Amino acid sequence: MSPAPQTLSGWGRFPVGDSVVATPADRAGMARAVGGDHGAGLIARGLGRAYGDSAFVAGGTVVETARIDRFRGFDPQSGLLDVEAGVSFAEIIAVFLPRGWFLPTTPGTKYVTVGGAIAADVHGKNHHRHGSIGVFVERIDVMVADGTVVRCSRGENTDLFHATLGGMGLTGMIMAACFRLVRVETSRVTVDYHRTADLEETLTVFEAGDAGSEHSVAWIDCMASGRAMGRSVVMQGRNTPLGELSPEARRDPFGLPRKRVKSVPFTPPVGLLNSLSVRVFNEVFYAAHGNRRRVVDLDTFFYPLDSIRHWNRLYGPRGFIQYQAFFPRKSSLDGLRELLSTIVASGAASFLAVLKSCGPADGAMLSFLEPGHTLALDIPYRRGVIEALCGRLDRILLEHGGRLYLAKDALMDGTSFRAMYPRLDEFLAVKRRYDPDGLFASSQSKRLGITPA
Amino acid sequence: MSRTPKRDDPRNVILVGATSGIARPLGRRLVARGWNLVVTGRDAARLAPLADDLRVRGSGTVASLVLDPADGAAVAGLFGAAAALLGAPPDGIIVCHGTLPDESGALLDVEQTRDAIDASFTSAAMVLAAAARALEDRPGAFLAAISSVAGDRGRQSNYTYGAAKAGLTAYLSGLRNRLHPRGVAVLTVKPGIVRTPMTEVLPAARSPLATEADTVARDIERAILRRQDVLYTPWFWWPVMTVIGAIPEAIFKRLKL
Numbered sequence: 067m068s069p070a071p072q073t074l075s076g077w078g079r080f081p082v083g084d085s086v087v088a089t090p091a092d093r094a095g096m097a098r099a100v101g102g103d104h105g106a107g108l109i110a111r112g113l114g115r116a117y118g119d120s121a122f123v124a125g126g127t128v129v130e131t132a133r134i135d136r137f138r139g140f141d142p143q144s145g146l147l148d149v150e151a152g153v154s155f156a157e158i159i160a161v162f163l164p165r166g167w168f169l170p171t172t173p174g175t176k177y178v179t180v181g182g183a184i185a186a187d188v189h190g191k192n193h194h195r196h197g198s199i200g201v202f203v204e205r206i207d208v209m210v211a212d213g214t215v216v217r218c219s220r221g222e223n224t225d226l227f228h229a230t231l232g233g234m235g236l237t238g239m240i241m242a243a244c245f246r247l248v249r250v251e252t253s254r255v256t257v258d259y260h261r262t263a264d265l266e267e268t269l270t271v272f273e274a275g276d277a278g279s280e281h282s283v284a285w286i287d288c289m290a291s292g293r294a295m296g297r298s299v300v301m302q303g304r305n306t307p308l309g310e311l312s313p314e315a316r317r318d319p320f321g322l323p324r325k326r327v328k329s330v331p332f333t334p335p336v337g338l339l340n341s342l343s344v345r346v347f348n349e350v351f352y353a354a355h356g357n358r359r360r361v362v363d364l365d366t367f368f369y370p371l372d373s374i375r376h377w378n379r380l381y382g383p384r385g386f387i388q389y390q391a392f393f394p395r396k397s398s399l400d401g402l403r404e405l406l407s408t409i410v411a412s413g414a415a416s417f418l419a420v421l422k423s424c425g426p427a428d429g430a431m432l433s434f435l436e437p438g439h440t441l442a443l444d445i446p447y448r449r450g451v452i453e454a455l456c457g458r459l460d461r462i463l464l465e466h467g468g469r470l471y472l473a474k475d476a477l478m479d480g481t482s483f484r485a486m487y488p489r490l491d492e493f494l495a496v497k498r499r500y501d502p503d504g505l506f507a508s509s510q511s512k513r514l515g516i517t518p519a
Numbered sequence: 520m521s522r523t524p525k526r527d528d529p530r531n532v533i534l535v536g537a538t539s540g541i542a543r544p545l546g547r548r549l550v551a552r553g554w555n556l557v558v559t560g561r562d563a564a565r566l567a568p569l570a571d572d573l574r575v576r577g578s579g580t581v582a583s584l585v586l587d588p589a590d591g592a593a594v595a596g597l598f599g600a601a602a603a604l605l606g607a608p609p610d611g612i613i614v615c616h617g618t619l620p621d622e623s624g625a626l627l628d629v630e631q632t633r634d635a636i637d638a639s640f641t642s643a644a645m646v647l648a649a650a651a652r653a654l655e656d657r658p659g660a661f662l663a664a665i666s667s668v669a670g671d672r673g674r675q676s677n678y679t680y681g682a683a684k685a686g687l688t689a690y691l692s693g694l695r696n697r698l699h700p701r702g703v704a705v706l707t708v709k710p711g712i713v714r715t716p717m718t719e720v721l722p723a724a725r726s727p728l729a730t731e732a733d734t735v736a737r738d739i740e741r742a743i744l745r746r747q748d749v750l751y752t753p754w755f756w757w758p759v760m761t762v763i764g765a766i767p768e769a770i771f772k773r774l775k776l
Binding site for chain 1: 551565568569575
């Protein structure tokens with residue numbers, strides 16, 4: 067019995083495609099899914115937080131990892147955690163934060179799976195210090211096209227390791243992985259806020275404070291133009307040590323406030339995040355954050371949007387694009403300036419725009435970040451308009467030696483992709499070795515020409 | 520600021536059918552409370568990773584025991600074996616095993632009828648009989664078993680399963696009546712439609728009334744702590760089944776349910 071296809075999208079709700087969905091509960095079920103008939107291809111899907119079309123394949127089969135979600139082991143000496151691919155970062159925090167352990171790095175939502183985090187080689191607010199999640203991954207178990215599970219690491223099947231890390235699920239199904247958690251003394255972060263007047267000052271504040279800050283990120287006002295372009299609130303934080311907590315807070319050092327999770331119950335017929343509402347929000351946010359120091363909890367610092375369930379619905383039925391660009395250090399200032407002025411001129415509103423300085427690359431073949439800066443922003447979908455805008459932005463990236471993040475991409479063309487990712491041929495050679503018939507494919511991989519359309 | 524998990528006196532509990540869709544999230548909730556568990560299942564290969572998972576998540580002891588609940592000798596020895604594994608006598612049991620028969624062809628088939636009733640009633644009653652014997656002199660102990668709203672009234676689409684669950688509901692009711700004076704709680708769990716591997720092939724799993732297994736697990740956890748008698752989960756099945764139960768048979772027999 068073949069179930070009816072379901073219409074799927076990424077977190078941006080654009081684009082959409084119909085795939086048959088399987089949700090196996092164990093390795094045997096996974097092998098059956100890989101061995102079956104898949105039409106246009108097969109791709110794994112975790113919690114669907116990639117924004118574009120990387121976790122579905124129109125006309126093919128999506129294998130969800132929701133039930134492949136067991137912890138396999140933990141070594142409290144080294145912090146090494148062994149988990150199946152479908153375990154979410156939220157689960158890891160729920161189990162391990164009360165014991166004094168936290169994720170070594172985390173994206174801006176905890177509702178991602180370990181498999182998805184590895185496939186997208188996710189990064190977080192500490193990238194400038196440590197790099198992305200791949201740095202902390204010791205080994206990955208991948209079910210390749212013939213149904214066998216291949217273990218890979220920096221010492222064993224290294225080709226598969228460096229292709230799977232950041233490989234967007236195209237080398238096979240990530241079944242399990244081992245990575246290191248880090249010790250924290252409390253569930254709080256001590257944050258210094260600096261309000262900057264323009265882009266140049268923002269980059270200067272990063273330069274000056276990042277070396278001494280474990281975490282660093284800037285919220286950037288993408289509506290500000292002219293001399294105020296790039297004005298930001300830079301947040302530089304460090305994990306709060308136990309000794310800095312009040313005696314009262316010290317009784318429950320790993321507690322988190324019980325937040326009322328708000329939800330966007332349905333998709334409004336038109337997007338609510340338009341240039342007016344975003345302009346108001348940005349003015350208020352900028353005005354509200356002066357230069358000061360605050361101690362906040364981990365949820366507030368790392369996952370502000372997780373407190374609003376289905377926030378992606380706010381962009382209305384047509385969805386939105388998240389555009390995340392990287393520029394190498396030497397061209398950051400010029401590239402960011404050109405990108406921002408193009409966005410401001412287009413009038414495209416961005417509610418959430420985040421700028422971050424980046425550290426070392428981790429050796430993944432389709433690695434996104436290296437020393438430089440990355441800017442992420444939302445653009446509401448408007449047919450015709452957004453394609454033209456993103457095309458212009460892609461050209462700016464190419465001119466400055468930058469690249470676009472695959473976990474966010476929804477529109478880029480294959481030529482731009484090839485120019486941005488110089489190790490693509492090396493990646494394709496590994497893919498051919500483990501997946502000679504091109505079984506693993508997503509709508510994204512077809513659009514980018516990684517797999518045949 | 521407070522959300523470190525609540526701890527209470529760790530209990531020693533047997534979770535029968537631990538790999539089932541409802542037992543999986545339930546086991547995770549119980550070990551997060553610091554409880555010690557013996558998890559049982561028929562298939563050793565599926566049981567081992569589940570026990571590993573619970574061991575990482577919890578701070579207490581988690582032991583696994585391969586058990587076929589239809590095997591009378593094994594069921595009779597269950598409490599002794601669990602006590603040996605935990606190093607302490609169990610003071611609670613949750614019976615979760617069961618299969619949902621495909622009744623499209625089974626309803627008129629003699630052998631399949633027996634298998635369906637054995638799977639949903641006989642083996643559960645055997646485990647509960649053993650549990651009652653082991654726990655009747657332990658005030659504060661509890662027994663819980665997963666019955667179903669399908670046992671409240673037989674419908675043409677799944678009356679074999681419904682009849683077996685009706686039997687289980689009656690068995691639990693009698694057991695509660697007997698054990699109440701001894702301070703032992705008996706909980707009858709009546710879930711509605713739950714999205715689990717057991718039900719995913721049914722169109723009903725896509726019904727708007729279908730619930731996630733973890734929601735059911737959360738309700739069961741709370742009902743055990745409150746020493747509740749009967750749990751409809753989610754709660755709206757109680758008024759729904761009350762209405763369905765009140766329909767006169769002369770009308771009910773004409774309905775397509």
